[in-house]
Structures are given as structure tokens and as C-alpha cells.
Amino acid sequence: MDPRSRLTALAGTVDARSLAEGALWIAAEAHPGLDIQSCLARLDALGHRAAERLAPDMDVDRAAAAVARLLFEEEGFQGNAKDYYDPRNSFLDDVLERRLGIPITLSVVYVAVAARAGLVAAGVGLPGHFVVRAERRGRHRLLDPFHGGALLDHAACEALVARLRPGGGPLDPRWLEPVTTRQIFVRMLTNLKAVYSTLGDWARALGASERIVLLAPEALEELRDRGTLYARLGQGPAAARDWEAYLQRAPKAGDAEQVRSQLRALRQAMGALN
Numbered sequence: 001m002d003p004r005s006r007l008t009a010l011a012g013t014v015d016a017r018s019l020a021e022g023a024l025w026i027a028a029e030a031h032p033g034l035d036i037q038s039c040l041a042r043l044d045a046l047g048h049r050a051a052e053r054l055a056p057d058m059d060v061d062r063a064a065a066a067v068a069r070l071l072f073e074e075e076g077f078q079g080n081a082k083d084y085y086d087p088r089n090s091f092l093d094d095v096l097e098r099r100l101g102i103p104i105t106l107s108v109v110y111v112a113v114a115a116r117a118g119l120v121a122a123g124v125g126l127p128g129h130f131v132v133r134a135e136r137r138g139r140h141r142l143l144d145p146f147h148g149g150a151l152l153d154h155a156a157c158e159a160l161v162a163r164l165r166p167g168g169g170p171l172d173p174r175w176l177e178p179v180t181t182r183q184i185f186v187r188m189l190t191n192l193k194a195v196y197s198t199l200g201d202w203a204r205a206l207g208a209s210e211r212i213v214l215l216a217p218e219a220l221e222e223l224r225d226r227g228t229l230y231a232r233l234g235q236g237p238a239a240a241r242d243w244e245a246y247l248q249r250a251p252k253a254g255d256a257e258q259v260r261s262q263l264r265a266l267r268q269a270m271g272a273l274n
Contacts, residue, residue, distance in 0.1 A: 003028045004211060011182040011215050016115030019123075019181050020092065023108050026188055027091035029207060039093050043109070046075070047116020054117050060136035061151060064121075067114050067134075068149025075099065077106060079146035087199075090192050103130035104188055106145035122178035125187060126157065128164035133178055142176065186216050193225075202232045220250045224259060231262070236270045 003025045010022035020043055021036060028034040053066040071077045080089050080100040088094035092108060095101035101109070107123050110132050114121040120135040124142060131144050131152065142152040144160075152160070158171045179187075189208045196205035206229040212222045227242030243263045247256060 004214060007185060007211065008214060011185055013181055016112045016121070019184060020108055020112040022181065022185055023092040023105065023188065026185065026192075026211070027093050029211075030087070030091060030204070031093060034093055039096055042096055043112045044116055046070070046109075046113045050113050050117035050119075054119060058136070060134055060139045060141045063119050063136050064114075064134040064141050064143050064151065065149070067110065067117060067119060068143060068145075071110060071113060072145070072148040077101070077109060077145075078148070079103065079106060085195050085198060087192065087195050087204075090188060090195065101146075102191065103144075103146040104184065104191065107132045108184070110143075110145045110149070123184050124176060125179045125183065126161055126164075126175050129160060130187070131157075133176070182215055186212055186219075189215070202229055205229055206233060220246055220253070223249075224255075228262075231266060236266055240266055240270070 007022050007025045010018045010025070013019075013022075017040065020040060024034065024036045024039050028036065050067045050070050053070060054063050058066070076099045077095075078100060080086060080102065083089075084102060086100075088098065089100060089102040090105060092105055095105045095109060104123070107130050111121045111123060114132075114134060122133050122135075124131045124133045129144075129146070131142050134141050134143060142157060144150045144152055150156075154171070157176065161171055161175070189212045193205050193208035193212070196202070196208060206226065209222060209226040209229055212219065213226055216222065223242050224246040227239045227246065230236075230239035230242060240263060243259050243266070246253075247259060247263070250256065253259075
């Protein structure tokens with residue numbers, strides 16, 4: 001099965017199993033031959049264990065904490081603060097194996113396991129940090145998988161965002177709403193693109209960018225970035241096509257003149273080679 005085709009198909013779904021499977025298909029492009037079903041079975045097994053810890057009369061706080069205890073105390077999942085930008089933190093199969101991840105991949109683990117245990121959970125994309133919203137019996141609670149599943153109230157969310165965005169203003173209530181499966185995939189790939197770009201691994205950064213454009217063709221800045229990555233890899237015609245498309249669709253963008261200048265230089269360089 002083609003990882004990108006399957007990822008695109010899963011992006012329009014809403015269930016936790018599809019979210020986990022899609023995260024694994026992101027990893028599959030870096031890990032050819034990855035046994036997706038085996039990884040899903042591991043999540044199933046964790047979910048069955050979590051279900052044994054949830055009593056019918058538990059409120060959302062106790063239910064969310066019970067799943068967190070299983071994952072972060074008994075199983076030892078934790079945020080990899082020491083080596084945050086290790087690409088393995090973004091691959092769900094590695095996270096399951098190493099018990100180390102970044103906020104978004106640990107959140108995917110939590111959402112998948114909670115769903116199998118009967119606790120509704122979804123990802124929440126705070127600026128600069130990803131958390132989970134658990135829901136039970138008409139009430140909800142946010143929690144932070146990167147920090148051991150700590151429960152978050154409104155004040156804690158405000159403080160968290162303020163640390164990550166100094167001077168960024170008050171907490172926008174929209175940030176506390178669940179995000180879609182597609183948005184989660186795009187955010188995971190954006191993280192990967194940033195990691196690989198930092199490492200100077202332009203080919204893998206391009207692979208992440210290509211998938212972002214596939215999932216979010218309306219993201220014009222990503223179209224521009226993909227062109228830049230093509231240019232870095234010496235793929236001039238592909239870079240020119242992306243930059244031309246960007247300028248056609250966003251002719252008044254703040255960086256439009258800079259992109260036009262890059263495009264002119266690229267065309268001159270390609271002309272010199274002909």
C-alpha cells in the first residue's frame with residue numbers, strides 16, 4: 001500500500017484508530033516495511049489494560065488520570081526533553097518502542113489508548129504545544145501527555161501558552177477546541193520538516209513538505225517552502241513551478257517580491273545551463 005495514498009484517505013476520518021494508523025503511515029515512509037497492524041495491536045493491548053482501570057462511575061478527571069497512570073507511570077512513556085529534535089520522536093512506531101516522544105506523538109498514543117478504553121479523547125493544538133482533551137459524561141478536561149499526563153485547568157493553559165509565546169496576548173478560546181485528524185497529520189509533518197531542515201537533510205524535509213501540500217493544498221506558504229526545498233536539491237524546474245504557482249495565488253504576499261527575485265535568479269541559472 002502506498003503510504004501517501006493511505007495517509008490522504010485517513011486524513012478525512014474522525015476516529016482514534018484512523019488517527020493512529022495515519023501517524024504510522026507517516027513513519028512508514030521513513031521505515032519501509034513497517035508492520036502497521038502490529039503497532040496497532042500494541043495500542044489495542046494498552047487500551048484493553050486501560051479499560052480495566054476505568055469504572056463506570058468515574059468522572060472525567062479520574063478517568064483521564066487513570067489512563068495517564070498506565071501510560072506514564074506503569075509503561076514509562078515520557079517526553080524526550082533531552083533530545084527533543086530527534087526525528088524518532090515524530091515516528092509513532094519508535095515512540096511505542098522507545099517510550100519517548102514529543103507532545104503530538106504522545107498525544108496520539110494517549111488518544112488511541114483512551115478510545116480503546118472507552119474514554120473519548122481528542123488532540124488540541126495549543127500554540128507551540130500539543131495536548132489532549134478528554135471527555136466523559138458531558139464534561140471535559142485538558143491534559144498534557146508530554147508532562148506525564150498532568151491535568152490542565154484554564155489558568156494552567158494560559159500559563160503554558162504564555163511561557164511559549166511571551167507577550168503573545170490572552171488565551172484564545174479557539175485554541176482549546178479539538179483539531180481534526182488532517183490538522184494533526186499536517187502538524188506532525190511540519191515538525192518533521194523543521195527537524196530535517198535543521199539537520200540539513202533537505203531530501204527528507206522535501207518528503208515531509210510534499211505530504212503537507214498533498215494534505216493541505218490551500219497552504220500557500222507550504223507551496224513556497226516546497227519550491228525552496230526543490231531549489232536546494234537542484235531541482236530547478238520543480239522549484240520554478242512551485243514559486244510561479246505561489247506568486248499566481250498570492251501576488252500580494254509579504255514576501256512576494258523576494259520570491260520573484262529568487263525565481264528570476266533561478267531562471268537565469270537554468271538558462272545558463274541550457
